[in-house]
Amino acid sequence: MSKVFDVAEVAQHNSSKSCWVILYGKVYDVTNFVADHPGGAKVILRLAGKDATEEFDPVHPAGTLEESLKPEALLGTVDLTTVPKKADESATAQPVQEHPPVEALLNLAEIEQLGTAKISKKAWGYYYSAADDKLSKRWNTEAYRSILLRPRVFIDCQECSLETKLLGNEVSMPLYVSPAAQARLAHPTGEAGIAEACRSFGTLQIISNSASMTPEQIVEHASPNQIFGWQLYVQDDRTRSEKMIARINQLKMIKFIVLTLDSPVMGKREDDMRGGNVLDELTEEHDKDFSKKAQDKQVFFGLDPTLTWTETLGWLSKHTSLPIIIKGVQTHEDAYIASLHRPQVQGVILSNHGGRSLDTAPPALHTLVEIRKYCPEVFDKIEVWVDGGVRRGTDVVKALCLGAKGVGIGRPPLFGLAAGGPDGVKRVLQILTDETKTCMRLLGVQRVDQLGIQHVNTRMLEQQIFDGPSGLEACRAAHLSKL
Numbered sequence: 001m002s003k004v005f006d007v008a009e010v011a012q013h014n015s016s017k018s019c020w021v022i023l024y025g026k027v028y029d030v031t032n033f034v035a036d037h038p039g040g041a042k043v044i045l046r047l048a049g050k051d052a053t054e055e056f057d058p059v060h061p062a063g064t065l066e067e068s069l070k071p072e073a074l075l076g077t078v079d080l081t082t083v084p085k086k087a088d089e090s091a092t093a094q095p096v097q098e099h100p101p102v103e104a105l106l107n108l109a110e111i112e113q114l115g116t117a118k119i120s121k122k123a124w125g126y127y128y129s130a131a132d133d134k135l136s137k138r139w140n141t142e143a144y145r146s147i148l149l150r151p152r153v154f155i156d157c158q159e160c161s162l163e164t165k166l167l168g169n170e171v172s173m174p175l176y177v178s179p180a181a182q183a184r185l186a187h188p189t190g191e192a193g194i195a196e197a198c199r200s201f202g203t204l205q206i207i208s209n210s211a212s213m214t215p216e217q218i219v220e221h222a223s224p225n226q227i228f229g230w231q232l233y234v235q236d237d238r239t240r241s242e243k244m245i246a247r248i249n250q251l252k253m254i255k256f257i258v259l260t261l262d263s264p265v266m267g268k269r270e271d272d273m274r275g276g277n278v279l280d281e282l283t284e285e286h287d288k289d290f291s292k293k294a295q296d297k298q299v300f301f302g303l304d305p306t307l308t309w310t311e312t313l314g315w316l317s318k319h320t321s322l323p324i325i326i327k328g329v330q331t332h333e334d335a336y337i338a339s340l341h342r343p344q345v346q347g348v349i350l351s352n353h354g355g356r357s358l359d360t361a362p363p364a365l366h367t368l369v370e371i372r373k374y375c376p377e378v379f380d381k382i383e384v385w386v387d388g389g390v391r392r393g394t395d396v397v398k399a400l401c402l403g404a405k406g407v408g409i410g411r412p413p414l415f416g417l418a419a420g421g422p423d424g425v426k427r428v429l430q431i432l433t434d435e436t437k438t439c440m441r442l443l444g445v446q447r448v449d450q451l452g453i454q455h456v457n458t459r460m461l462e463q464q465i466f467d468g469p470s471g472l473e474a475c476r477a478a479h480l481s482k483l
Contacts, residue, residue, distance in 0.1 A: 003076035007083055014049030022051040027075045058184040061214040102420035102427040108391045108412050115418030123185035125275030127414050130355035131267030137355030140389025143363040147398045148457040155444030160437045164448045166406050167256055169227045172202030178387045178408035179231035181210035186418035191218045194413050197425035199223050206258055209233045219253045231258045236304045245319045262328025264305050267357040310482045332370040333471050339381040340479045347383035354388050354410055364388050368402045374470045379403045393435025401456045
């Protein structure tokens with residue numbers, strides 16, 4: 001028979017030596033899991049002895065408890081009569097602030113402003129944060145501003161189509177939704193709400209490895225021709241990744257895997273830290289042994305730090321036949337090496353993780369121009385996608401002109417979801433669709449495949465591009481030596 005605990009008894013177990021939490025009215029002993037928690041020990045310890053449901057529910061998909069905890073961790077239920085009643089806040093409640101409808105918002109900056117007003121400080125910190133001084137995050141957007149467009153005239157542009165193919169899959173536009181975690185912090189519909197918006201626009205969506213819903217829930221109501229990718233962070237416990245890959249292989253709408261490599265360690269994201277989302281150093285004098293253990297385990301937050309081109313891609317080939325896109329490429333050398341691994345690797349995503357990992361890492365546009373300079377043959381071998389800093393339709397067009405096949409957005413769909421649920425995400429996609437078509441028409445272009453280097457002036461940007469030796473001979477030799 002399940003034991004019933006009162007709240008006061010649970011509250012006594014509030015340290016790393018004995019850590020209990022209440023989730024959905026049940027009491028769990030998570031002491032042995034604290035140091036292994038992928039999100040950091042401090043996240044759990046902050047809630048030790050308390051009801052953690054409100055913090056847990058928006059960021060964890062169904063089945064997380066069953067996968068992470070042994071059955072004996074469930075101790076019983078909590079006596080609801082011992083839960084303190086919340087004070088009546090009606091007398092002191094402030095009037096509900098009126099917000100404009102998302103249809104009235106004209107650009108992504110206004111959507112972010114409204115989304116910020118509607119979400120918690122913790123959610124805002126997670127979505128907005130970037131590493132250190134946020135320089136890479138800012139440069140991601142500024143890089144687009146340094147490129148000038150070259151409009152042509154006397155060209156019939158009445159018809160304008162954004163239709164294209166990404167990895168051979170027909171999509172309505174080259175814009176796609178990048179993998180971004182914890183969407184339910186923005187709205188209860190979470191990643192499924194983003195999928196609903198993508199369904200309306202025929203837009204490709206990459207599902208985050210750390211999504212707040214299961215892949216099955218996210219694709220459940222997708223249209224038959226809707227396209228998804230799935231992001232893979234390889235876990236240090238490979239069996240966990242293998243089990244998830246097996247699930248992904250069964251979902252026909254997921255057409256490829258995005259192997260993400262740009263965050264083997266976590267960047268210092270201070271907005272996140274202030275909101276309590278990131279582990280800060282454990283300095284409890286009475287528990288130094290635990291502190292050391294926790295810090296050692298959380299250096300990589302459960303990620304495998306031993307990945308290599310040959311070993312990791314070989315391991316992946318044993319578990320899936322889906323095409324692979326390498327995400328987090330930030331140099332022409334790595335793009336070139338990826339192209340040598342066709343046909344398993346069919347694309348790369350040039351990305352600095354939204355500036356969230358290594359501050360002062362190059363914007364994707366820099367790497368895109370670097371590839372054009374040192375190894376343009378890459379564009380003929382694999383698809384090159386970009387993400388980070390896209391806030392206007394002109395940004396989308398500039399990336400396409402420089403050779404990108406796909407252009408990703410990560411934060412805008414999250415803030416759109418916060419601003420208005422699925423309708424807010426639809427508004428994000430509508431704004432970028434309209435702006436992209438307007439830009440193409442003003443350039444004198446009817447189709448995506450007509451965009452090219454002749455439509456942009458990159459002289460200002462080129463001053464900031466890497467100007468050292470190509471290093472391609474060494475890359476080629478190293479690759480051949482491992483075959």
